[in-house]
Amino acid sequence: MDEIYAKYEYAKKMLETELQILIKEFERKHGYTPVEHTKSRIKTEKSIQCKLTKKGYGFTPENIEKHISDVVGVRIVVSFLSDVYDIVSMITHSTNLLIKKRKDYIKEPKDSGYSSYHLIVLVPIYLESYVEYITAEIQIRTVAMDFWATLDHKIRYKFQDVIPADIQNAMREYAEDIQELDRKMYEMNKIMSKYEKEGY
Numbered sequence: 001m002d003e004i005y006a007k008y009e010y011a012k013k014m015l016e017t018e019l020q021i022l023i024k025e026f027e028r029k030h031g032y033t034p035v036e037h038t039k040s041r042i043k044t045e046k047s048i049q050c051k052l053t054k055k056g057y058g059f060t061p062e063n064i065e066k067h068i069s070d071v072v073g074v075r076i077v078v079s080f081l082s083d084v085y086d087i088v089s090m091i092t093h094s095t096n097l098l099i100k101k102r103k104d105y106i107k108e109p110k111d112s113g114y115s116s117y118h119l120i121v122l123v124p125i126y127l128e129s130y131v132e133y134i135t136a137e138i139q140i141r142t143v144a145m146d147f148w149a150t151l152d153h154k155i156r157y158k159f160q161d162v163i164p165a166d167i168q169n170a171m172r173e174y175a176e177d178i179q180e181l182d183r184k185m186y187e188m189n190k191i192m193s194k195y196e197k198e199g200y
Ligand code: 0O2
Pocket: 043, 047, 051, 067, 069, 070, 103, 110, 112, 113, 114, 118, 148, 149, 150, 152, 153
């Protein structure tokens, strides 16, 4: 286990550095800062164990590597809906990261109402005599989606996934409100850009 955790630590560092550079370059080229904040983490042993149990697998290094794609996770929170897709495109064009899978929970939100764009990527780590590719998850979402997901996470933790129906229904409704708000903010940003172009 020590060996595999060490590799996840290296992958987290590599991914953080790669994303920092990509975001800085994006800002330099476009003269605009789309990212509000980023957060990275290594999933706790308890959480990995829990997820493997739910999927019906034992807690072994092989099962972690094979069945858990988000031991290393980075979340990128952006201002507007269009920024999500700009950041996805930026990461997709990186020559250092390989895209393994995409999950667009913005176009198709989960039943809970959860929405975000997930990229499952392969991150190279340079060991003594060889390069190994480690799987990691990048979640890209707007501030509004992040607000919703943070509360939803607290609810899930409190009720241990057995969430009362009234809370579930309310959260689905708020997810729709958030979607609508993101759309309105995106339109407002377009209007602002138009004014800017006209010299305001
Ligand atoms: P934590 O504690 O946030 O890390 P898969 O093998 O692809 O079928 P997986 O990895 O569960 O299974 O994929 P999925 O559904 O894309 O979810 C990955 C992560 O997305 C979750 O990790 C959450 O971080 C987030 N997520 C997915 N659904 C929800 C949701 O309904 N509400 C919230 N708040 N977050 C969600 P973990 O390990 O479940 O949790």
